[in-house]
Amino acid sequence: EDLGVVAVGFSGGQCKPGVDAAPSALIESGLLSSLRDELNYKLHGDDTVHSYKDLVPKEDPPFRNMKNPKAVSSVTERLCDQVYAHAREGRMVLTLGGDHSIAIGTIAGSAKAVRERLGREMAVIWVDAHADINTPETSGSGNIHGMPVSFLTGLSKEEKPEYFGWLKSDHLINVKKLVYIGLRDVDAGEKRILRENGIKAFSMFDIDRHGIGRVVEMALAHIGSDTPIHLSFDVDALDPMWAPSTGTPVRGGLTLREGDYICESVHMTGSLVAVDLVEVNPSLAPEVELGAHETVRAGCSLVRCALGESLL
Numbered sequence: 001e002d003l004g005v006v007a008v009g010f011s012g013g014q015c016k017p018g019v020d021a022a023p024s025a026l027i028e029s030g031l032l033s034s035l036r037d038e039l040n041y042k043l044h045g046d047d048t049v050h051s052y053k054d055l056v057p058k059e060d061p062p063f064r065n066m067k068n069p070k071a072v073s074s075v076t077e078r079l080c081d082q083v084y085a086h087a088r089e090g091r092m093v094l095t096l097g098g099d100h101s102i103a104i105g106t107i108a109g110s111a112k113a114v115r116e117r118l119g120r121e122m123a124v125i126w127v128d129a130h131a132d133i134n135t136p137e138t139s140g141s142g143n144i145h146g147m148p149v150s151f152l153t154g155l156s157k158e159e160k161p162e163y164f165g166w167l168k169s170d171h172l173i174n175v176k177k178l179v180y181i182g183l184r185d186v187d188a189g190e191k192r193i194l195r196e197n198g199i200k201a202f203s204m205f206d207i208d209r210h211g212i213g214r215v216v217e218m219a220l221a222h223i224g225s226d227t228p229i230h231l232s233f234d235v236d237a238l239d240p241m242w243a244p245s246t247g248t249p250v251r252g253g254l255t256l257r258e259g260d261y262i263c264e265s266v267h268m269t270g271s272l273v274a275v276d277l278v279e280v281n282p283s284l285a286p287e288v289e290l291g292a293h294e295t296v297r298a299g300c301s302l303v304r305c306a307l308g309e310s311l312l
């Protein structure tokens, strides 16, 4: 099977340096070679880690409270084209982030390709401690990695092309086809947005109550069978015990096994079209080297499960 790979060394959606080094760390630890050699994927685009330096402007003052707005807008616009080009060829697409702002590009690109190729609305499974659905106005931080879902659902709109105005209706997803798993740190404004739009969300409370098996079953039932799925996995969905090296860790998260289970289950639907793995930051952890090693290892495991490893 063909796999488009986009390695995104970009950190402008938040303020901590280091998350741009994740793709290289994941690749150096053997992720792509195992996909090629063990899972028998034919890789495309795996030879480059993109830094998009040429797209990052010198002057990039806040706009509507967003930090680095021009950089994030132009990088995600470019990334959208890259993901679209792979998906248009019928390839599964794997994107290695980078912070979660990059999902603006990956989901826009795959949503558009799915519309064109299959005439279908794509579903998104967003696995995260956070909802990342702030609008520029509700965000307390101004960090765009806390906003991608609001732009992708059309809840945040902007005309100016250099500030995400390049997002057109064919890039967007339906809030009815979005489902969250793993939430436990959702801002007050985000809770209101989730409630007012009837967005399906399974928090850690739901996982404690029903177990991961039932939660994934309910999440997939919400989407409906035979719907193309984009899986966007923020490594901070995992408990910091498994993934300490990330910019916004939150205790009380998924075990690695629960994360792997989500990925395996989504793979088993046969409907997966794209996977993002984001927010691995090898330079952050109480014990940096050990933490980075564990987090990278966890990230590799999640991706391999999503792409079909370990099914007997």
Ligand code: ARG
Residues within 6 Å of the ligand: 099, 100, 101, 130, 132, 134, 139, 140, 141, 142, 143, 145, 146, 147, 185, 187, 234, 236, 247, 248, 279
């Ligand atoms: N809700 C917070 C914010 O808006 C945290 C977002 C964290 N997002 C992430 N992709 N790690 O800034």
Ligand code: MN
Residues within 6 Å of the ligand: 045, 082, 085, 086
């Ligand atoms: Mn390409």
Ligand code: MN
Residues within 6 Å of the ligand: 128, 129, 130, 234, 236, 237, 248, 279
């Ligand atoms: Mn998160």
Ligand code: MN
Residues within 6 Å of the ligand: 100, 128, 130, 132, 145, 234, 279
């Ligand atoms: Mn996130």
